[in-house]
Amino acid sequence: MQKVVKRKWLLVDHCSRIPEAGQYFVYELGQESIIVIRDLDLTINAFFNVCRHRGSLVCLEKQGKRKRLTCPYHGWTYGLDGSLKAARHMPEGFNPAEHGLFKCHTRVHHGFIFLNLSSEQATDFDDEFAVFEPHLSFHGFDSARIAHRQSYPTMANWKLVVENFLECYHCATAHPEFCSRHPREALIAMGAGPSSGPVAEVEKFAPVLKAWEQQAAKLGRPIGAVDDDEFSSHMKFLLQRPHRSDIKSETEDGQPVACLMGERSRFDFGRMHLSFSPFNHVIAGNDFAALIIFSPRETMKTDVEIIWLVDGKADSVDVERMIWMWDVTTRQDKIITENNQRGINSSRYQPGPLSEQELRVNTFSRWYANQLTRN
């Protein structure tokens, strides 16, 4: 938690959750509770949900709208900017300016809200994520809105939850609905990354990919891939590829659930998978995107949350059709991961050899080990 999780820029939500001044939500990570709140000038800040007086939680409800944040214990009252506004009967010499809520590093970027819980200087955000710039712009996340959210608490260590998302070797076995939306060759060649499949399969699929890239580029999509290595800070990731060419959206009937997102004018039959770190995944089709967020809570418990985004101008969305694929897939992953944890608890467990579709699991293990050796 200290050396890895709390040092990363974590994508925690979309700013459309709190459009108005005074609106807030609480984000929980491990034993930490963070208030993410919109100030009067509409900037978004985050504060540790810990009163500077005796340490009580200040916000007890998961979300709401407030003019002030008043601690329910002794009534210390903070402004939307975290500054202490009122504290009764404090002794002489007490300086309210020194007792604002502790700030949490916050960044809003293309509509996404990022937190960094480090008590020190955080990694420079712009440097780290500049490479994603054209992609984030094209997809129009800035002007998206939340259409639905759902939680899938998973009784397993967060590293198993992450590893499950770094490979698509298990897709063929465990995810029939997901596989039904994709050409089999695409999943084998690059199901979990530009370099995630066997070399021969990658080469075989290369012309198909190339053709799709050219067509998509003509429609305005910026082409490119990112695959950070084990020495990187955030193990960032960007993969773009076609899904099945006879469906417009990863829905059961293949039909879209909303208008086109971002700068698009036509469907391009492809999808983007973008990770700011192993803790979150943005998977964007043409009409909706899923943010998949992993929040470690306890050694054997990880919160998994999915937030579905559509264009801000999209009318009422058929939620059932939109969530179908990721909902069923994430329920499957919850079961898989919990049983993985149970097996690993055995004294006889030893890590086995990885397939040619799991290279990023290896990268992740080494990346994690590298993080632990840093100061």
Place this chain on the structure above:
Amino acid sequence: MQKVVKRKWLLVDHCSRIPEAGQYFVYELGQESIIVIRDLDLTINAFFNVCRHRGSLVCLEKQGKRKRLTCPYHGWTYGLDGSLKAARHMPEGFNPAEHGLFKCHTRVHHGFIFLNLSSEQATDFDDEFAVFEPHLSFHGFDSARIAHRQSYPTMANWKLVVENFLECYHCATAHPEFCSRHPREALIAMGAGPSSGPVAEVEKFAPVLKAWEQQAAKLGRPIGAVDDDEFSSHMKFLLQRPHRSDIKSETEDGQPVACLMGERSRFDFGRMHLSFSPFNHVIAGNDFAALIIFSPRETMKTDVEIIWLVDGKADSVDVERMIWMWDVTTRQDKIITENNQRGINSSRYQPGPLSEQELRVNTFSRWYANQLTRN
């Protein structure tokens, strides 16, 4: 537990709970279970609820009435005085006299039952508590009876439960019902102790207090206060002050629920808050008293129990009206304290500056630290 809790004289109940020979109840503290039982000569003793044979609990039910205490496992049978009366098939040389239940230091004083779980010599009871003598007599606890009891298990460390009861800074924020029974100035000046408010407020309230003391003294109430410091053994406490002058009792309608307690002949519109230690509080009005008892169970769990007492001659009591204020207030305190614990679990928690109404929280912290340094 070892250096603080188990070394103190703990008020655990009122003797009217077990009026007859053979009646008992079980008191639980941490992992300990204690049988408190009335002997044939009507004295009250306490024993560790652990069979001297193989260690089973002897009494499984929370309370009852027995002629003998028979272990449910192998039938070892103890008298009401804890002595071993029967054990089948023991080898030659076995001496029953050496295998009575282990005694727990016990003291019944003015109707209150005190335990001290120390395995060594306990602090001298009479020396420690002599100062309370006139007050306990006046209130007539000796001839009181239990009118109701209720449990409020609280998922927080016991030190937070205690601290919550050592200050009334939170009353204004969290306890509207409680505050409605008291002049605002009284709560600020001395809500949680003779020295618990800001100096200026104490001085301002002094004439009101003085006037009430004189009037109450005329009606027979012994006047006086106790406020043990951080070097004391039990951090004892005694506070007497007026409540609202237009109510006779801390009920919602201000009307009493029972006859006057103790040596009283008229209502004096005041109340006493007496603590034998931070683990218990006796809060006595004119017609009923509440014993509030904190029993640490696990690191993050504290049992809170309230026992309401009325005069032994009081007829049927309207329980709802009697418990109203302490019941609602303790439910509020449970929520407050649990959220305090959650906030404190954050890595970013640090103790903040205390208000002028929280001096005793500071005293308690230092008292606790002092206890830990003792052998």
Place this chain on the structure above:
Amino acid sequence: MQKVVKRKWLLVDHCSRIPEAGQYFVYELGQESIIVIRDLDLTINAFFNVCRHRGSLVCLEKQGKRKRLTCPYHGWTYGLDGSLKAARHMPEGFNPAEHGLFKCHTRVHHGFIFLNLSSEQATDFDDEFAVFEPHLSFHGFDSARIAHRQSYPTMANWKLVVENFLECYHCATAHPEFCSRHPREALIAMGAGPSSGPVAEVEKFAPVLKAWEQQAAKLGRPIGAVDDDEFSSHMKFLLQRPHRSDIKSETEDGQPVACLMGERSRFDFGRMHLSFSPFNHVIAGNDFAALIIFSPRETMKTDVEIIWLVDGKADSVDVERMIWMWDVTTRQDKIITENNQRGINSSRYQPGPLSEQELRVNTFSRWYANQLTRN
């Protein structure tokens, strides 16, 4: 777990649970999960339920029938003999022969299935248990079938569960139904072993025992007793004695529930108690037997399971009548043992002197201590 439990041959079930090729069940011990499965040639093997790839549980259901064992995560597929049959997309040089499921030492003996979870050479089974040979043959366990099974999870350390079964001192107090099936003198003299009662009582009962042995021997029953000492490997045990002479079976009405088991041609009014180790007990009457199995799971949790066996040719059995005595007795033992644990958790617990009916509890304590000193 490491030095004692996992080094012993544990009786876990009867082979009639999985009569057909491909049938399996999962046995759980501590954090371990073991697949016990019948191969095509009908031999029974056991494997650690941990995929050799990423460590997932392979079998998620408690029991079933399979042609292959396919891991639900990535589809690695094992034969009924545990060998790896299929793994997609593995890199060059991958050798399936090196990645079969890890074997667990297994032995089927007179119809009983034994596991030994040691990662080293297991104690020689035949050497250890040869002494039981004539008894196991006579009772015909080989051709028995399971008539019923029931679980009694017990929130106590396994050593307390074991100790409860090593003495019958508690029978008089706690088990009226059990006692009603036996002459009182028999229970005192040898309720829990040939040497389990006071010397005088053993001598007094000797002629009764002798008479029964002679009569039972005439009917073909092999006579003899086993009572391993504290230096033994498995603390084996064999006790044979008469039950009440006016009942044929330990049922409530004394009437049998099934045909005679094994090589019997007439009822002999006696019973056998045979333990392969303190973790299991076979208690055989003339018409049915109960296997009582203790599986340590967590420090404070032990699985207790009873499997009732009847002759393989027995018709439909009245389950209620058959399970009556052991079901009620085991429910009583669960309560006893859990309360024993609670008492032992007290700081004031100390082991007390044992009665003359509890000698084997002492033997067990020393046996356990001896196991811990071995490499």
